[in-house]
Each structure stands twice: as C-alpha cells, then as structure tokens.
Amino acid sequence: MEKILFRSTNFQSGLVTFKDAILKGQAPDYGLYVPTTLPHFTHKDILNFSMMEYYEVAFEIIKHFVCDFIPEKDLLKICQQAYNFPVPVKQIDENHFILYLDKGPTASFKDFAARFLARIMSYIATREGINLTVVVATSGDTGGAVAHAFLGLDNIRVIVLFPEKEISIRQRKQMTTLGKNIKAVAVKGTFDDCQALVKRAFNDPVLKHKNLTSANSINFGRLLPQSVYYFKAYVEIKRDDLVFSVPSGNFGNLMGGVLAREMGVPVKKFIVAVNENNEFPEFLKTGVYQPVVPSKKCSSNAMNVGHPSNLARLIDLYGGWLTDERDQNGNVIKKGVMKRQPDIELMRKHFISFSISDDEVDRTIKYIYEKYHIIIEPHGAVSIAAAIKANINHPVCCLETADPAKFPEKIKEVLNIEPPVPETLAHLDFLEEQFTVIENDYQQLVDIII
Ligand SMILES: *Cc1c(COP(=O)(O)O)cnc(C)c1O
Secondary structure, three states: OOOOOEEEOOOOOOOEOHHHHHHHOEOOOOOEEEEOOOOOOOHHHHHHHHHOOHHHHHHHHHHHHHOOOOOHHHHHHHHHHHOOOOOOEEEEEOOEEEEEOOOOOOOEOHHHHHHHHHHHHHHHHHHHOOOEEEEEEOOOHHHHHHHHHHOOOOOEEEEEEEEOOOOOHHHHHHHHOOOOOEEEEEEEOOHHHHHHHHHHHHOOHHHHHHOEEEOOOOOHHHHOHHHHHHHHHHHHHOOOOOEEEEEOOOOHHHHHHHHHHHOOOOOOEEEEEEOOOOHHHHHHHHOOOOOOOOOOOOOOHHHOOOOOOOHHHHHHHOOOEEEEEEOOOOOEEEEEEEEEOOOHHHHHHHEEEEEOOHHHHHHHHHHHHHHHOOOOOHHHHHHHHHHHHHOOOOOEEEEEOEOHHHOHHHHHHHHOOOOOOOHHHHHHHHOOOOOEEEEOOHHHHHHHHO
16 A cells, blocks of 8 residues: 655645644644545445445545554554444435434534544554643534543543533533543634634644644544545445535535545535535635635534635645735734635536525424424534535435434424433433633633643
C-alpha cells in the first residue's frame, strides 16, 4: 500500500502523514489537511463489502491511510471496538431510504467519528508516551460523542466548549455528567464563538507544551470514518443512481460522502440539506459566497453553522480556494474569503442544495409520522424535507443523524407524543451535572487549559 500524504488547503505548510494530520488537526498555516492521493475501490471490491460486518468495511477502507503506523491486527481491533452498534437502512417507499446513524452510545452520528478518533489518538499517545489535551467546540452532539469516546483514557484530557443557550438539556448532560478526564465549559456566545476560541488556542505558542489536539470536524481523522457508511449504504441499497441527502452543518458528514465517491462509490448526486443558515445554497445559485454571521438559531441545532469549516475542503476539491483573512497575530479579520473561485458548473452537477426553514422541519416531522409512522428528529427532517423538495427521479438515501429522544420538547410540540428513550439516553436523567461557565473571552479558556 502506498503511503498517503496530506497537504494544507492554504498551501503554506509542508506535506504530513495521516498521523500528523490527526495530531495537528489544523495545519500551521490555518488551512485544513486534505489527502494528496486516495485509494480506489473497484465496483467488485465495493460489492464484496456487502458480505462484511460494518467494522470490517471500516477496516478495509481505513487501513490504506494508516498502514505506515498501525499494524493491521491493531487497526482491526480498533474498528471492532469503535463500531459495535448497528447501522440500519430502512426503505420507506419505492425511492426513499433512511440511513440510521443514531444507534451509537450517544445516539448521534458523531459517534462514528469520535469513537474512531479517540481510539487512534489513545493508541498514538500510549505508544509515544505523551499526554494529549483534546479541545473541542460543539454545536450540540460532537461534545457528547467526543467526551464519551475518550472517557477514562489516562493519557488524554478533554475540554469541551458548548454555547450555553444553544443546546438541549440531554445534549448538555451527555457532556456534563461524565467527570473523570472530561471538563465541560459553557460559553456565553454562539457555536461560532466557541469554534473561534478553539481555533485560536491551537495556534497559541503559550499552549504549545499542552499538546493540544482537536477532535473537531476540521480533523481529517473525523472525516475518514464518515466515508464508511456511504459504502455500506450503497451496497445495501444497490442502486447505481443513488442520491444522498445529507443534513449539513460543518459539512463533515458531506465530505465523508464526497470522499467515498472519490474512492469509488457511484453517487449520482448529493443533496446538501441545510437549515436557515443558507450560505451554501446561495453560493451554488449565485456564485457568491457570504457566511451567515451570526449563525441563525434553528431547531436542528447541531447544524447552526454560518460558515462551515469543511467547506474549505470541498472548495479545494473543485479547484477553488476558500480561507479566512487574518492579521499578523493570526486573528481572523474576515471569515470565509473566496480567494479563487472553484469550478462552480461542475459543483452544480454534483450537488443541489436547499435551505429548510424551521416551519418546514415541523411539517416534515408531522408528514413522515402520519404517512409512515416513523418519528424523525429535526436534523433528519432537514434531509428528508430537502429530498422531497429536490423531487428527483432517483433513489434517495436520507441520513438520520440523531435519535428523536434527544429532542423530546420538539417531538412533543409537533406530534404530541413522547419519543421512546433509548437506554443510552435514559440513564442521564439521574446523573449530576458539573460544568464551568465562561464569557466569550479567550483568556478564560487559556486559564482552564493551563
Ligand atoms: C453534527 C451534526 C450534523 C451536521 O453534521 P456536519 O458534519 O457538521 O455537517 C447533523 N446532525 C446532527 C445530529 C449532528 O450532530
């Protein structure tokens, strides 16, 4: 197997291996790491995946990226431990499918990335005898999934930042009830503020000795495992003109799909389903990129992102260059500047994108329940609403990214029923919370890290 190297989307940092891309998270030039080559799976390779367990498919794909530093038997064990839950596909009518990514221990699709990344990082830290501090900003689900995935590992400390007022109680409890090596921090600000604080910490020389590492969706180690379920869904549905409708916030899930396509999965199109943060559908339509600042607060709160971090990777793949403008100290002066336009005609062939309002989300939850007796939650509803809007004559696989029980107030309001609570969430109600509240102030974060 050929060793895969990574470059930065800003072109000012050197090539690195998968291991360094994971440990650094972000490139020193503030760009995102992207692979310079990818393995290719033939149609026959992919069809063979239908006979395998999920974790075996994960192993077959991921081994190409880590062959230089993790022996195959160790990687297989990591995949087996990370993916010990089901990943069902449900056909709801002739042309519509739901891929359930919410059966992991924190009932969100973030488990796919977090459980893999945690194990890889712990593997590296243990082998190299170092201590790592994982700092992560969450718009809802990442924090819980990451915290849960790292809980109890000796050589890793996790600091998780969340916007005080933008997450649900269950989402908060998934971070604040763990204790041990997990520290939860509520920021008086938006998710974008949290993300900006974290990004700044990574480039702060004062914190260098703390071995900061990111588990955010800027980390390539988060993207790679998210390509696996696209392979699995494809072999399960087995339709060659398959379209995926992806509920998108930071576009990590979408980039997982794009990677899968680049590695050989025949994807007809991606429907990029966003909430009222409509910067991407507007960009596809007009060719002008304008971040939504501040991001809008919608019921699909894990998607309240006005400037998706992974968009830089997507734009890069289509020959463009999207970056932030910074001063000499690395502070962002202007977010999301399109320095070079991508091949937008090609992007329009590969993607369609819809912005779904909160009203449409409610109507979709209602419609799906009445028509199919299925309870969906706001994020999945954004993907289904967009699939309905797209009205295309191809099979569409919609991604359900969280369990409805994470949004009981919303389900109650719209359907007037209590969603059944999976065991993984039920026990949270009885645990005590512990967290620190800070202003949107960088110094306060530094004090916590030190
Ligand atoms: C994070 C998240 C999303 C958005 O995924 P991105 O990779 O950020 O685009 C969608 N749904 C849920 C439930 C999430 O937690």
